Amino acid sequence: MKNIKSSKILIIDFGSQYTQLIARRVRELNVYCEIYAWDVAAEKIREFNAQAIILSGGPESVHADNAPTLNPIVLELDVPVLGICYGMQLLAQHYGGAVDSSDKKEFGYASVELPGPSHLFEQVYPNKSQLDVWMSHGDKVIEMPADFECTAITSTSPFAAMQHKSKPIYALQFHPEVEHTIDGRDILSQFVHHISDCEQLWKTDNIIDTHVVEIHEKVGSDTVLLGLSGGVDSSVVAALMHKAIGKQLVCVFVDTGLLRYQEGDQVMATMADKMDIHVIRVNARQRFYDALAGVDDPEAKRKIIGEIFIRVFEEEANKLEQVKWLAQGTIYPDVIESAGSDTGKAHVIKSHHNVGGLPDDLALELIEPLRDLFKDEVRKLGVELGLAPEMVYRHPFPGPGLGVRILGEVKEQYADILARADHIFIEELRRHNLYDKTSQAFAVFLPVKSVGVVGDARRYEYVIALRAVETIDFMTARWAHLPHDFIGLVSSRIINEIDQVSRVVYDVSSKPPATIEWE
Incomplete structure (x- = not known):
């Protein structure tokens, strides 16, 4: 080869x-x-x-x-x-x-x-x-x-x-x-x-074949552990590692209770059932909700979510025997941004990469099969490896999940409301062929109540904000000019289908001065 x-x-x-x-x-x-x-x-x-x-x-x-x-x-x-x-x-x-x-x-x-x-x-x-x-x-x-x-x-x-x-x-x-x-x-x-007379060797099928050989040679008969988040990078790593070493790969999926609507079930259906990858699902929802009780500072929430994720992952890893390798979904932009003025090959993992970074004391050797790839290349690999395009080409989702899209304190009730509202928004974007025309779209939960009228009854419930942006590099972004009728449809569905919501607003802030995420 x-x-x-x-x-x-x-x-x-x-x-x-x-x-x-x-x-x-x-x-x-x-x-x-x-x-x-x-x-x-x-x-x-x-x-x-x-x-x-x-x-x-x-x-x-x-x-x-x-x-x-x-x-x-x-x-x-x-x-x-x-x-x-x-x-x-x-x-x-x-x-x-x-x-x-x-x-x-x-x-x-x-x-x-x-x-x-x-x-x-x-x-x-x-x-x-x-x-x-x-x-x-x-x-x-x-x-x-x-x-x-x-x-x-x-x-x-x-x-x-x-x-x-x-x-x-x-x-x-x-x-x-x-x-x-x-x-x-x-x-x-x-x-x-x-x-320059360069040969066209950098192709998706060649990349997969080369990585499969390299992974197999490096790992041998050892067991590899992977923290599966359900995001694009970790999912593609799982698919690639599985192709290379099969059941020697063990994935730990931590259900934080702060994921997209029914995402835990979707991860298991795709990875465990369809692709036959060994996935250990850990239901840690209550543990995260308990730790976040009373906390409303965004940075504090991020740190708590990252810390709990690390501890849960560590506990599951310690239950396994003969694990020698830790696989991570580091991609080339992570390497570049972490390397300072060197060549872009410094072996540094950004702290946000796995919701706060995995523990250093796991005593495992690191394997990062995607570290030479850009995001668009990772997505192409994912499709070639059998992952559904609608999953591989999903919009970015923050490491702390819905924890930073719930303003103020995080509660299980809030997370449930937000996940359902977000699902309705994304579902309609796909149905109206608008999803791929926006770079990132999501719902935000506002912990304030507003008066509404449903039928002949007064409703005093929460507010959901819709956010959609268009951008090339995510350094700057303009708010997406979605059709008014479409926004009205989404608003109507959210209010009619979720009793705890009485009002929906649309964010028309660009970056700068606003950020894309609210927290």
Whole structure:
């Protein structure tokens, strides 16, 4: 079996909000890549042995004090290089060009003209000599290096793209990785597949086959323990581990009483019954409710939920014999964010990953089969492994569950009301083909009562808030403009079907200034 990472690209991150998007686009082109911070040691870059290097954008000016700089090793390796935005400015500066602040900054759509042939634009030129692209820069190249030639211009940027006259070094002022750049995929494909000559080995079936072999070789005949939450990452880990080692995998599913509507039964039906995975279900609902009694501070609730989860999991783990491995659903963004300025391979688990982190004293070796994958890749693996698409492509759900969607104190009655209301909302979103058009949607329980009238009777009950947002990166989000008739239908169903609710409201706050979750 050919190594799926033998053909690979290195992305040097200069702080752009789009860096992970560049990596995802390269992966979508079936080529493996990793992200290293701009200040990583030169030897690390050399050891990665990339077939090509992409320099990301960044928020700084190349002239600013302590601005990120270009490591000379990047150009000494004699591999193709593509600089994007800040990356272009660094290349221009390195080779003797000039970069200065632009009088007219470009943020958003721009029209780029291609004055002539360029190896980088071979898939779009000459069929197109004008491209719709996405710009996001304040500085620009005002004087091109002597060894370069201009390959694109805009009305405000005389050098919107350039290429070295004799070396495979290319640079773009615009962002080919964002969807708004219409031909961005073709431009990246030209660089990745043709200029860099990368093989398309990073495919879902190859990834699964490779991981199955690696897991089997690493684990041998040992038993592996997995904390199954019902979320996408842990479910995909369970399916992948089961394919590799079968009954050697033991999953512990902790029913916190703070899950989605009937989620505990759904997890058991999918994992235990349909896929024949060994799952131990622990009903700890009352334990969580007792510990949360009287607590209304959001951070305190998170810590309590995380602590109880750890203790329950630990108790179940100690009942098992001959367990040597602990499997976790760490994914590549977790690794990147936890690694600081190193290569993105630091072995650090974010505290929120498993509802507060699993205990360090379990004395188990860690196995993380998804740590090289982005979320969209994890989902593709899940479907390929037999998990239902509607489960794999569900909206994000917080680790502490409904505990942070119940404002104030958490009570069993509140959790039951909220789970049912949330279920109605999601059910109608799916029924009206709106679920996949929103990035995240959920209900929130408000611990205040409001007067309502049902029939001839007065009802004084609780309030449910509906929240739905649209976003690409979850760093910013706008409230989803769902049809008024649809919101009215959901409100009517919730009030008619749940006696303890007398009023439904819709959250029209965007992020910022609001957050997506309420707590």
